[in-house]
Amino acid sequence: MRALKDYSPAEWLAAEPLAHRLRRARNLVVDQIYRRRRAPGQAELVARLKAERAPALAFTIAFNLPEAIALLADGMARFAPGLPLVVCDNSSRPEARAAIAALCAERGLAYCPLPPSPFKGGANGSRSHGVALNWVLHALIRPVAPKVFALLDHDLVPLAPVDLPALVAAQPAYGMVRHGTKFGGWFLWPGYSVFDFGAVAELPLDFGTDTPLTLDTGGQNWRVLYRRLDAAGMAQAYTRTAWIADPDTGSPEPYLLADGWLHVGGAGHRGGGAAALASVRAAYEADPDGLLDRLLETATA
CATH class of the missing domain: 3.90.550 (Spore Coat Polysaccharide Biosynthesis Protein SpsA; Chain A)
Known part of the structure; x- marks a missing residue:
């Protein structure tokens, strides 16, 4: 949360500090109520x-x-x-x-x-x-x-x-x-x-x-x-952009590579998460042990 002194006069005139604090209070209430709920098992x-x-x-x-x-x-x-x-x-x-x-x-x-x-x-x-x-x-x-x-x-x-x-x-x-x-x-x-x-x-x-x-x-x-x-x-994850070909079009699509973990993403683009998952699944099944090395050959920072 920003300190009150960090708001500009225009933001004060628009009542943004009050709106932010009311929104934060609401979020805390929602969070507190939700975390008290129990899950089966x-x-x-x-x-x-x-x-x-x-x-x-x-x-x-x-x-x-x-x-x-x-x-x-x-x-x-x-x-x-x-x-x-x-x-x-x-x-x-x-x-x-x-x-x-x-x-x-x-x-x-x-x-x-x-x-x-x-x-x-x-x-x-x-x-x-x-x-x-x-x-x-x-x-x-x-x-x-x-x-x-x-x-x-x-x-x-x-x-x-x-x-x-x-x-x-x-x-x-x-x-x-x-x-x-x-x-x-x-x-x-x-x-x-x-x-x-x-x-x-x-x-x-x-x-x-x-x-x-x-x-x-x-x-x-x-x-x-x-x-x-x-x-x-601090030591932190090393991130790169990896490229995997779309099985339908053959065009390379970008994916996040963080250390040795590949993030499929695509829930809101590239036809949705299921389509991106299908591309990554195909690449993974073709060579799970060698996929990382292949991706690193063309990965960009």
């Missing part, structure tokens, strides 16, 4: 995760694309076989929830059907994602208290061996740094971020947006965590 899942005593846990927020969860699960089974994946289902379509639940049951993945989002019809995707992440933090991560936890986008896929604890052995958090467009704030993209739980356990983490600071989902953590860290002095 929640207690059993917490007990299961505690019993596993894994060196790290990975959490993903599923949203309406069973194919994305299938690809992420395939990649983690190959490159991170000892890393439990917890699928937290925020899907708005009942048929998608049913398909994702069945997929997780078939593969033995931990599955949690999140309470219905307070944001209906896919509206306000960033806020819905942030509220879902905060629920997972308070209902699952804090009770389980894993040594290390990661937040992964549902359409991310690893293409190389994964060692999450090593990424936060010397710092409290690791991931892909994103900067706001104004005011100097930054945050870690919650689609690829890793945390040392012991280092952040006492902090009031909040994965909501901070619109006044132009920070997207996870931006509220600027004020409680990131502003205390030196981004330039």
